[in-house]
Amino acid sequence: MKKLILSFAALALIVVACQNNNDEAIPNQEAAVDMSDFYVYTSDDVSAKSSADAKNDKCYSMKVLNQQLRDNPGLEQRMFQIEKHTRTLIAAKGAANKGKPGGGTTPPPPTPYVGTVTIPVIINILEDASHIVTQAHINSQIAILNDDFNNSNPNTSSVPAEFAGLVADNDITFVLAGVNRKASSKSAWGTNDSMKSASQGGIDATDASTYLNIWVCEIGGGILGYAQFPGGSAATDGVVIGSDFFGENAAGTVYGHGRTATHEIGHWLNLRHIWGDGRCRQDDFVDDTPGSDGPNYGCPNYPTVNCQSADMTMNYMDYVYDDCMYMFSNGQDDRMRAIFSSGGSRESFVQ
Numbered sequence: 082m083k084k085l086i087l088s089f090a091a092l093a094l095i096v097v098a099c100q101n102n103n104d105e106a107i108p109n110q111e112a113a114v115d116m117s118d119f120y121v122y123t124s125d126d127v128s129a130k131s132s133a134d135a136k137n138d139k140c141y142s143m144k145v146l147n148q149q150l151r152d153n154p155g156l157e158q159r160m161f162q163i164e165k166h167t168r169t170l171i172a173a174k175g176a177a178n179k180g181k182p183g184g185g186t187t188p189p190p191p192t193p194y195v196g197t198v199t200i201p202v203i204i205n206i207l208e209d210a211s212h213i214v215t216q217a218h219i220n221s222q223i224a225i226l227n228d229d230f231n232n233s234n235p236n237t238s239s240v241p242a243e244f245a246g247l248v249a250d251n252d253i254t255f256v257l258a259g260v261n262r263k264a265s266s267k268s269a270w271g272t273n274d275s276m277k278s279a280s281q282g283g284i285d286a287t288d289a290s291t292y293l294n295i296w297v298c299e300i301g302g303g304i305l306g307y308a309q310f311p312g313g314s315a316a317t318d319g320v321v322i323g324s325d326f327f328g329e330n331a332a333g334t335v336y337g338h339g340r341t342a343t344h345e346i347g348h349w350l351n352l353r354h355i356w357g358d359g360r361c362r363q364d365d366f367v368d369d370t371p372g373s374d375g376p377n378y379g380c381p382n383y384p385t386v387n388c389q390s391a392d393m394t395m396n397y398m399d400y401v402y403d404d405c406m407y408m409f410s411n412g413q414d415d416r417m418r419a420i421f422s423s424g425g426s427r428e429s430f431v432q
Contacts, residue, residue, distance in 0.1 A: 085237040113167040118366075121150055121157050123358040139336070139400055141272045141300075142348045143358050148273075149313055159312040164366070166351040167193075167351065176417065193419035198251075198431055200293050201258035205284040207265040207276055207298035212324040212332070213379040214297050214339035219260060222328035226346065229384040229397065229407075236395075236407040241383045244393055247369050248416035252351075258292060269301025274317045286316060290429040293349065294319030297327045306339040308348035309421045311426035320345040338403035342380065347398050347409070351426075353397040361388035365398070369414035376400035 096351035125142045138144075150156050177191075183353065202223065206214045228234050232250035240248055261284050270276045276283040276296045286294045296319065300306070306322040326334040326341040333341075354366040356373035371390040380402050384391035393399070397406045398413070409417075420427040 082367055095311065097200045097286060098285035114165060114172050116161070116165055116168070118364060119161060119164055120363070121160055122147055136249070139305040139341075140301070140344060140348075140354070141304050142310070142345065143354070145272050145274075145307050149309075153314070156312060160310065163312050163351065163420070165369055165415055166424055166426075168366075170422055171354055174416075178252040178289045192420040193415055193432070194425070196252070196431070198253045198418070198421055200253060200430060201291065202255050203292045203294050204260045205276075205286075205289040205294060205296045206324075207267070207283060207296065208262060208264045209265050209267070209299065211298060212323055218328035219257065220328075222339050222342055223255055223257050225328065226342060226349050230342040230346075231341070231408075232408075236404060240395060240408055241391075242396075243384075243391060244408070247408075247410045247412075249409045249411045251409060251414050251417060253298060253417070256317075259287065262286075265298065268299055270298045270321075271301060272304065272307055272321075276321060277319070279319050285317060287385070289315045293346070296321045297324050305336055308345040310348060310419055311351050318349075320349055325418070333403075335402040335404070340397065340403035340406050341395050342383055344395065344406075347413070347417075348428050351417060351420050352398050352409075352413055355396045367416060368394065368411060369410045369412040380405040 083421075096120070103136060123146075137263065154155050169317040174191065174193060190352040204219055208214055230253040232248060238250060263284055270283075275281040276298045277286055277294075279285045283298075285295065298321065300321060300323045303328045304323065307321065308319050308320045321341065322341055322345065323333075326336050327333075328339050328342075330337040350408065352367075354376065355365055355367075356375050357363040357365040360374045360411050370393050372388040373392045374387050376392045377385060377392055377399050378401060381392070385394050386392070393410070394401055394407075395407050396413075397409055399406060419425055421431045422428065
């Protein structure tokens with residue numbers, strides 16, 4: 082009897098061990114993620130290091146998001162689920178990179194979505210005689226986006242050694258799919274999305290599930306542009322760019338080299354501002370970007386130190402001059418590509 086009991090015990094141990102091994106081998110098993118730091122609302126003055134800087138809040142994406150959250154109570158939960166999905170995929174990638182040799186399992190792909198992403202772009206122009214948008218502006222903007230999202234910006238050679246190993250090639254290609262033009266006598270459209278509605282004098286979005294809509298118009302208030310984050314309404318999904326800051330445009334001066342679109346499309350692809358729209362303890366949800374206490378302006382010297390580390394001032398998600406921003410990080414690349422994966426909020430672009 083004793084031998085029989087021992088035999089059953091040994092068999093039970095074998096079964097448990099096999100079950101444990103099978104658990105490890107389950108493909109795409111959801112990794113545990115910490116969501117305790119997730120936020121959506123930000124302070125209205127969070128983009129400013131000082132009251133003087135508040136006048137230089139060039140991107141209104143976070144303020145527009147605040148208003149959308151107030152108007153749509155379900156948006157916060159949708160954004161929470163998008164963030165959880167993103168973090169789960171990135172955690173799975175990290176687990177695969179640490180993988181056990183000889184485990185016999187197929188690791189997840191090296192990034193949350195593998196392969197070239199091609200994004201068709203519809204340009205919606207609300208044009209007045211003082212701010213003409215030419216075909217040359219359009220062509221140059223598409224070329225700039227393709228440089229920036231494929232690590233072909235010539236200024237990237239200036240990335241400091243500290244960050245050189247973090248420069249990402251996003252492998253995202255933008256293709257001009259159409260141009261809609263409408264004459265406008267409006268001197269300032271503001272940030273309430275009226276330019277996205279034909280009933281308010283604007284231009285309705287073209288199928289936002291398969292096209293990136295960019296509206297080009299006079300926003301007013303010194304605002305360069307703003308974007309809608311994943312999770313918002315399809316009717317307003319896309320990016321708005323001030324007409325002087327669209328493409329290579331002499332009227333935009335230091336902001337006239339097409340990087341406003343790069344920055345705003347970064348938001349559309351689920352990137353936050355690199356300083357996390359808070360102080361040192363609030364993050365942009367990217368592990369390889371340093372913490373900071375606010376945006377940088379102009380063309381900062383390296384190192385510019387805040388929060389006890391050098392800022393990645395040359396990142397496209399800061400506020401520096403166009404010629405002084407020239408990289409996305411690998412961590413930002415993971416975030417962007419996660420939304421194209423199975424179950425991602427922009428999966429329809431790659432189906």
